[in-house]
Amino acid sequence: MSRTIDAVVSPTQTNTIPADISGQMLDLDEDDDLEVFSKDSTLADGNMFNASMPTSPGSMVNQCKFEEDEESDSKDIFITVDNPESHVTAIETFITYRVLTKTTRSEFDNSEYEVRRRYQDFLWLKGKLEDTHSTLIVHPLPEKFVVKGMVERFNGDFIETRRKALHKFLNRVADHPILSCSEDFKVFLSAQAWELTTYKKQGPGFLSRMGETVRAVANSVRGVKNRPEEFTAIQEYVEDFSNKIGSLDKVTQRIVKEQKEYLEELKEYGPTYTLWSGSEEELAEQLKGVAGCIERCCKETEEQVGHLSDTLVPVLHEYVLCAETLKAVLRRRDNIQAEFEAKNEALATKKVDRDAESSDLGFVWGSLLGKNPEEARHQRQERLDGEIEELKEEIDKLEDRVEWANNALKGDWGRWQRSMRGDLKSAFLSTAEKNVDYYEKCLAVWETFLLSQRTEPSEETDRDNTP
Amino acid sequence: MMADSGPEEIAVIGNTDLTSAELENNIKNTMVEIEKWTSLLRKMEISVGEAEKRTGKNTVNMQEIYTVYLIETRPVDAVTEGIIPAPDSLWRRYSEFELLRNYLLVTYPFVVVAPLPEKRAEIVWHKLSADNMDPDFVERRRVGLENFLLRLACHPVLCNDKIFYIFLTEEKGWKEMVYETGFQAKADSRLKAMNAAFRVKNPDKRFTELKHYSDELQTVVSQLLRVRARVADRLYGVYKVHGNYGRVFSEWSAIEKEMGDGLQSAGHHMDAYAASVDDILEEEEHYADQLKEYLFYTEALRAVCRKHELTQFELEMAAQDLASKKQQKEELVTGTVRTFSLKGMTSKLFGQETAEQREAKLQVLEQQIEEGEEAVKEKNTESDEFVKTAWIDIEHFKDQKDRDLKEALISYAIMQISRCKKGIQVWTNAKECFNKM
Numbered sequence: 001m002s003r004t005i006d007a008v009v010s011p012t013q014t015n016t017i018p019a020d021i022s023g024q025m026l027d028l029d030e031d032d033d034l035e036v037f038s039k040d041s042t043l044a045d046g047n048m049f050n051a052s053m054p055t056s057p058g059s060m061v062n063q064c065k066f067e068e069d070e071e072s073d074s075k076d077i078f079i080t081v082d083n084p085e086s087h088v089t090a091i092e093t094f095i096t097y098r099v100l101t102k103t104t105r106s107e108f109d110n111s112e113y114e115v116r117r118r119y120q121d122f123l124w125l126k127g128k129l130e131d132t133h134s135t136l137i138v139h140p141l142p143e144k145f146v147v148k149g150m151v152e153r154f155n156g157d158f159i160e161t162r163r164k165a166l167h168k169f170l171n172r173v174a175d176h177p178i179l180s181c182s183e184d185f186k187v188f189l190s191a192q193a194w195e196l197t198t199y200k201k202q203g204p205g206f207l208s209r210m211g212e213t214v215r216a217v218a219n220s221v222r223g224v225k226n227r228p229e230e231f232t233a234i235q236e237y238v239e240d241f242s243n244k245i246g247s248l249d250k251v252t253q254r255i256v257k258e259q260k261e262y263l264e265e266l267k268e269y270g271p272t273y274t275l276w277s278g279s280e281e282e283l284a285e286q287l288k289g290v291a292g293c294i295e296r297c298c299k300e301t302e303e304q305v306g307h308l309s310d311t312l313v314p315v316l317h318e319y320v321l322c323a324e325t326l327k328a329v330l331r332r333r334d335n336i337q338a339e340f341e342a343k344n345e346a347l348a349t350k351k352v353d354r355d356a357e358s359s360d361l362g363f364v365w366g367s368l369l370g371k372n373p374e375e376a377r378h379q380r381q382e383r384l385d386g387e388i389e390e391l392k393e394e395i396d397k398l399e400d401r402v403e404w405a406n407n408a409l410k411g412d413w414g415r416w417q418r419s420m421r422g423d424l425k426s427a428f429l430s431t432a433e434k435n436v437d438y439y440e441k442c443l444a445v446w447e448t449f450l451l452s453q454r455t456e457p458s459e460e461t462d463r464d465n466t467p
Numbered sequence: 468m469m470a471d472s473g474p475e476e477i478a479v480i481g482n483t484d485l486t487s488a489e490l491e492n493n494i495k496n497t498m499v500e501i502e503k504w505t506s507l508l509r510k511m512e513i514s515v516g517e518a519e520k521r522t523g524k525n526t527v528n529m530q531e532i533y534t535v536y537l538i539e540t541r542p543v544d545a546v547t548e549g550i551i552p553a554p555d556s557l558w559r560r561y562s563e564f565e566l567l568r569n570y571l572l573v574t575y576p577f578v579v580v581a582p583l584p585e586k587r588a589e590i591v592w593h594k595l596s597a598d599n600m601d602p603d604f605v606e607r608r609r610v611g612l613e614n615f616l617l618r619l620a621c622h623p624v625l626c627n628d629k630i631f632y633i634f635l636t637e638e639k640g641w642k643e644m645v646y647e648t649g650f651q652a653k654a655d656s657r658l659k660a661m662n663a664a665f666r667v668k669n670p671d672k673r674f675t676e677l678k679h680y681s682d683e684l685q686t687v688v689s690q691l692l693r694v695r696a697r698v699a700d701r702l703y704g705v706y707k708v709h710g711n712y713g714r715v716f717s718e719w720s721a722i723e724k725e726m727g728d729g730l731q732s733a734g735h736h737m738d739a740y741a742a743s744v745d746d747i748l749e750e751e752e753h754y755a756d757q758l759k760e761y762l763f764y765t766e767a768l769r770a771v772c773r774k775h776e777l778t779q780f781e782l783e784m785a786a787q788d789l790a791s792k793k794q795q796k797e798e799l800v801t802g803t804v805r806t807f808s809l810k811g812m813t814s815k816l817f818g819q820e821t822a823e824q825r826e827a828k829l830q831v832l833e834q835q836i837e838e839g840e841e842a843v844k845e846k847n848t849e850s851d852e853f854v855k856t857a858w859i860d861i862e863h864f865k866d867q868k869d870r871d872l873k874e875a876l877i878s879y880a881i882m883q884i885s886r887c888k889k890g891i892q893v894w895t896n897a898k899e900c901f902n903k904m
Binding site: 240259286454 | 684
């Protein structure tokens, strides 16, 4: 069941509170989005600031070229995340985001959906996708809290940054040929709040999940013995990439910090010229001119820092998280192979057991129980044969699993590299462009001032003329 | 070059490499300008060339290292004959410059004497060393000392001073000469007067205003220089952090195939960007020095105002003294005691004086009155003379200040333009590299 929207949602439409948020209120498991925001529902204005972000799936059709260009020709699903709203209950306060979907895909009953989701719903979706497709590369989610304190936790900027990241996450999933077909993804986009809650409760029970975890830990402790060369190469690359992107993230944040401190001093600098002009006659105008130039440069600097924070910083941060995702994917692949190897070893051991002479102890024991030694040996052989057959079946399945996992990863790896290049290239390009623009604007400010000085008659000629 | 002489700009020949043609042309311009005042610069080129370190014993017989500066002079005429002879030269240290300036301050109290460059680096930003031995600081001081000499040489009054001339031309014995002038005694009394507290009843309003102006100027320019230094500090940080991009891009390019080239070259541009700030801020330091000169000028302005106050005070004291003597005479003559005086009290207590005593006193008073009137006349003339000459110099100073600072502000704008252009270039290059990624 879902609600249809009568018309394409216009960019200015805000504040549509879904009729039933009761489902949201019962969600108390995690405190990921237990954020005490100001109880101000004008947070909906968040999306107004961002003129460049498409605020409806409809407007996104025209802007799809800003997303992944590979699939833009065949894009059949458009998703936007916007309109953050805070919800206050007696127990907690949290934010929900509106998720709008327009699609022509046949697996969806309708062509348009509008739902509200909170951060922990996104977390759930990511978890499910990773469980189901353990060696595919899922785009990272924004973090729960920003530890470094660069972005304040409880203000509009934080919400906006998170909203953009959530938007990107869903679109990356939608662009993925395999992940976008996931049933969990479909439910996430289309189900009403209470439906989602019900759906979430299905799936493997607690105990079976525990069992899987234990096995995963055991496998990772054992380690993989014969990792294919190409995956070792990928792992080495991921290590290096992780270091480099981490450094870039730090450097960029440092630049933002230095720029902000520079701006603070600059703001005090202009007024000193104005102050001076108050004591002067001939020089007053010129001093005020310089003060004005500095002030205008201040504004440009502020804009430039803002751009850096909005464009480059989030992308670098995203790829820091990506690096961690990649490491996890490689680990999971290794674990799958480790499990397969372990079973193979078990098989070999069993075979050795079966083909070995019966031990004296077994013979003695059997004779104590009054068994015929021949019969005992035969029984034992039968039992081991059965077990070996079972093992062989399991090993076949595991072998398939390993092959599938490796192929999935290989395929996704190329895809990831391409989109990484695209994302980082465009972020750096945008930064460089903005910096050029910044210096051009400042140049114009000072050149205008200089021009105004040079067109004034010089002191020398003036003196000749004045009595 | 900021020094000039009088209303017209003459070619100031400082420590630059001019071709002989340019020199000729400069001299022609010089000769063409008809000036009311003579200028030493018409007669000789002055420059402060190099700086060297010397060791020696100081006044408390301890080893010290100090810097000496080479002063080179050459008569202007010598050049027109087509041959450029070697300049005469001698070495002077900073303390000798100080001595010269103190001498001039005392000898010409109505002149706004150009200030010396800083003895120690005061308002600096963190990268600049506050060490007196730092080569950059020494270089900037050299420029400042040259500027100081040129300003003196352009000054209509100071340029004719003998002590100044000998400072430039004779290394040995100059110090003794200065002390022989006896200026030290005047210097001491001047210092006392500067620090004394007295109230003037009728100061010339213009001097009062000038004193306020110089106080204001000192405050605003100090503040400006301090903030500028902080801005420079921050700007340095911004540029230098970009150098890290250079390093990381370079390392990252090693593990990338397609992006490698683009990243590598972008990294080079980031390094260039980070390195560019050194020259940018060095240039700005010269701008700061121009402002500092006028910051230090305020002290000279205040000195002239103070001298006026002192002169005016002495005049008022003399007049007051005369008035009181006249009053006393009148009382003696008429026998009335209008004002309280010890004489009046004692005469009341001990009886009136004899006629002879009165006569004697009267004569003394009349003598004193005559002397007093002379003194007042003298002081009046002195004061008028001072006000007149000082005010000419002050007007001259104001014009010079407006011209120099206007030029400084323009050069500051030019510096900013240059920095912006460099920024545009670097980031345009970087953008192209990113495009190749």
